[in-house]
Amino acid sequence: LFFVIWTLLTLHVFAQGRNLLGKEMDSNYKFQLDHSLGLSGELGRIFDSGDNCDFSVVVRDPREDQAEQKTVCVHRLILSLYPQFNISDSNKDHTVEISQNCHPHISSFLRYLYTRKIDITLSSAQCLHQLSYIYQLQQLLEEIGRIFTLLLPQDSTFRTQVSLYEYGVRTKDMLLQENVLQYLSWNFESLVDSPA
Structure with a gap:
């Protein structure tokens, strides 16, 4: 199987090279590399580790006291990609008010913001x-x-x-x-x- 995949990739690269033959390449010619495939997993590991997180999402039930709240540490940079969170430099946290039965699912929701993957x-x-x-x-x-x-x-x-x-x-x-x-x-x- 490895040999078949390797052969197909070699043939594809060779065919692409043949397409370039006869075309003049100057200093503006671009070869596109896309290594984004692993980015989702890497961002997920950043969320999971909590390393260097600099922003807190406080989750609480609007019908209950403050003792039942949960805090998840996230990265301001990631949440800033979503303007609906209203993240500013002066904010240290963001409060989500949602019923207690949804609290166990907050982490997977926030992780989705990093990875765009969720179960x-x-x-x-x-x-x-x-x-x-x-x-x-x-x-x-x-x-x-x-x-x-x-x-x-x-x-x-x-x-x-x-x-x-x-x-x-x-x-x-x-x-x-x-x-x-x-x-x-x-x-x-x-x-x-x-x-x-």
């Missing part, structure tokens, strides 16, 4: 969607919205589906409401027999 589970989908909504991360918001439809069949108690519908009503997400209602109508008999 979505049945238990994290709604929280991550809500954080994406709050911080206007449209691409993540839309992707999680599509994932919701895949997660609907995963809960036979129908609690998740009812919760997602209520969430859709609160956030005025008509597509989510429509998808949940359609799923519930297809599974009406099971819904009636469920504890939800």
Whole structure:
């Protein structure tokens, strides 16, 4: 396998070189190198290590006292790429107010800001969607919205589906409401027999 890949790469480079033959290369000719493939992983390791972090994200439930808050140390430079966080030089921290059940998912959300990669589970989908909504991360918001439809069949108690519908009503997400209602109508008999 290695030999086949090596041969194909050699042939590709040779073909590219042949295309350059007959073309005059001057000092402005550019060869593009792209080594960004590992960048996401490296940025993830920076987040995971917490080394040289210089900014705090304070997470608290607006309905509870300050004792239940969580603090995550991040890098100002990374968050400054997202203007919706309103990061300024004078700020030392940023407070996120979100329900206690979403606190375990804050780190994976913040790590997404570094890496653009995230794992979505049945238990994290709604929280991550809500954080994406709050911080206007449209691409993540839309992707999680599509994932919701895949997660609907995963809960036979129908609690998740009812919760997602209520969430859709609160956030005025008509597509989510429509998808949940359609799923519930297809599974009406099971819904009636469920504890939800």
